[in-house]
Amino acid sequence: NAGVTQTPKFQVLKTGQSMTLQCAQDMNHEYMSWYRQDPGMGLRLIHYSVGAGITDQGEVPNGYNVSRSTTEDFPLRLLSAAPSQTSVYFCASSYSISRTPIVRDEQFFGPGTRLTVL
Amino acid sequence: GQNIDQPTEMTATEGAIVQINCTYQTSGFNGLFWYQQHAGEAPTFLSYNVLDGLEEKGRFSSFLSRSKGYSYLLLKELQMKDSASYLCAVRGKAGSYQLTFGKGTKLSVIP
Numbered sequence A: 001n002a003g004v005t006q007t008p009k010f011q012v013l014k015t016g017q018s019m020t021l022q023c024a025q026d027m028n029h030e031y032m033s034w035y036r037q038d039p040g041m042g043l044r045l046i047h048y049s050v051g052a053g054i055t056d057q058g059e060v061p062n063g064y065n066v067s068r069s070t071t072e073d074f075p076l077r078l079l080s081a082a083p084s085q086t087s088v089y090f091c092a093s094s095y096s097i098s099r100t101p102i103v104r105d106e107q108f109f110g111p112g113t114r115l116t117v118l
Numbered sequence B: 001g002q003n004i005d006q007p008t009e010m011t012a013t014e015g016a017i018v019q020i021n022c023t024y025q026t027s028g029f030n031g032l033f034w035y036q037q038h039a040g041e042a043p044t045f046l047s048y049n050v051l052d053g054l055e056e057k058g059r060f061s062s063f064l065s066r067s068k069g070y071s072y073l074l075l076k077e078l079q080m081k082d083s084a085s086y087l088c089a090v091r092g093k094a095g096s097y098q099l100t101f102g103k104g105t106k107l108s109v110i111p
Helices: none
Strands: A004-007 A010-013 A019-025 A031-038 A042-051 A054-057 A064-066 A076-078 A087-094 A113-117 B003-005 B009-013 B018-025 B032-037 B044-049 B053-057 B060-065 B070-075 B084-091 B099-101 B105-110
Touching: A004 A087, A010 A019, A019 A031, A019 A087, A042 A064, A042 B084, A042 B099, B003 B084, B009 B018, B018 B032, B018 B084, B018 B105, B032 B060, B032 B070, B044 B053, B044 B060, B044 B070, B070 B084
Parallel strands: A010 A113, B009 B105
Antiparallel strands: A004 A019, A019 A076, A031 A042, A031 A087, A042 A054, A064 A076, A087 A113, B003 B018, B018 B070, B032 B044, B032 B084, B053 B060, B060 B070, B084 B099, B084 B105
């Protein structure tokens, strides 16, 4: 298993450009999420999905869109990049939410995408 | 709302024991996680507590007191490779997989 993969590893954008950060997992996890990590701010949830076709907003969703057409893929789109979106972006996934009671089910993180917006 | 506090930085000596504290105030509680994150890398899972008490896993232990909104991560026999950030995260709602993370504690292990 490759686990959670993210592409690209590094990206530099100009203000106003758009791009898509790719995330894929091969563990058949239902839950997937996107975080951004900034110095002194910790990990903050951008968007999440509890299954194909279902997405919802997290703590800091503005300027980002997501979709979940398959269980495996959860891309994050930056519509019009701004310098404030310079950050490290992590995708994560967890086991099926259909199991009850929810037990340990930790989130598995991808290696991250380091994005700079000039 | 969710509020999770942990110290920003700590320094400890190789071979010693260090305790990293985490306090939380959340609207609901359904588990507390500790993650380790080396510089430039992704977070990796260390431990999980949902009931009060101590969970031990090798050199690492984690403690939870739900009534006090308090947890700690205990690292024994510190090694240089333990130099990393340690992230406390709380799952607030039953049936939810959303985690709220603290800002992390950067631990430096010195010889």
